[in-house]
Amino acid sequence: MATDILAAAMDAVIIMDGDGRVLYWNPAAERLFGLPADRVVGRDLAELVIPPDQRERHRVGLARAAAGRPGAILGRRFEVAGLAPDGASVPVELTVTRVERLGRTLFVGYLRDITERRRAIAELRDSRRRLVTVSDETRRRLEHDLHDGAQQQLVATAITVAAARTALDDDPPAARELIRRAGDQLQEAIAELRELARGLHPDILSRRGLSAAVPDLARRSGITVEIGDLEPGRLPPDVEVAAYYVLAESLTNAAKHGARRARVEVVVHDVRTFGDQRHLVLSVTDDGPGGARVADGTGLRGLMDRWAAVGGDLTVDSPAGGGTAVIARLDL
DSSP states (O other): OHHHHHHHOSSEEEEEETTOBEEEEOHHHHHHHTOOGGGTTTSBHHHHHSOGGGHHHHHHHHHHHHTTOOOSSBTOEEEEEEEOTTSOEEEEEEEEEEEEETTEEEEEEEEEEOHHHHHHHHHHHHHHHHHHHHHHHHHHHHHHHHHHTHHHHHHHHHHHHHHHHHHTTTOHHHHHHHHHHHHHHHHHHHHHHHHHHHHHSOHHHHHHOHHHHHHHHHHTSSSEEEEEEEOOSOOOHHHHHHHHHHHHHHHHHHHHTTOSEEEEEEEEEEEOTTSSEEEEEEEEEEOSOOOOOGGGOHHHHHHHHHHHTTTOEEEEEOOTTSOEEEEEEEEO
16 A cells, blocks of 8 residues: 555655665656666665765765764755766755664655756746846936937026026027027927836826727837737736736837737636636737747847746747747736
8 A cells, every 4th residue: 555655656756775775666766767666676776866976975874874873864855966877967856764664774765856946947047137137228228218318308408598597688589589499398308208208107007007008009019900809907017017018019029020910919817727717818919921039039038038027928939921929828
């Protein structure tokens, strides 16, 4: 009965004696290390799955544990590298317990493959690094836009006001004209700032949500945009902002790369497989030339990072000659 339970375990379970010889090797261990049980039982575990540079350390630790002396192995969860038959490293999480049975000291190892965890951590680290890069680029662009736009208008306004003050006593008509010009310059500066603010966080998105902001995006996209189903209700603020920029950047990319038409949908599905769950799906499909690849630049990679930051998953399907589909999914 006990061996049946161990055989059904999803984690690898290895039992060895005090000398390090394998006594039990469950099917999950076979899958993890690529070695069938009949090839490992009775053999030295260190020679099978422990990298050569770690074997002496393993044997010393095992001897200490078998002698009942305190050590760093038993009852802890730690990460180590295993060894596949082809010499490849297998990252695993390991826990070892000591069992006394019929006068024998046995050690039971519980191992879990953490390859996907390591990959996810590395991807998260890379994603954060890319987001910092994008943030720095956005800050520099904002500084540039402010310098070349509203700041120039405000400097010009200050010069005009100074000239009007100088002319006020000697030439009132000229002073009035300068004040009128200063007013026009202020209005232009306000318009510049308003346009810049709309690019950072559109007012319509804050006031009325994504369903109202999408038609505005469509009008400003420069191509024909068909709007499909749109979720009428409000979404969490961070999700709305992320969704807005995914849609905006996707439409911008579509127009930039030669698409003439695009279709936008934002749909929330109710999923009841395991309790009540809402699942958001937004998509932008276009009739452009296709061939877009995430690895070719920071645009699509940045979209994936921005969407991942709110817990979502974004995919890009762009066969050459077949248009591009950007699909973003998120559990709400």
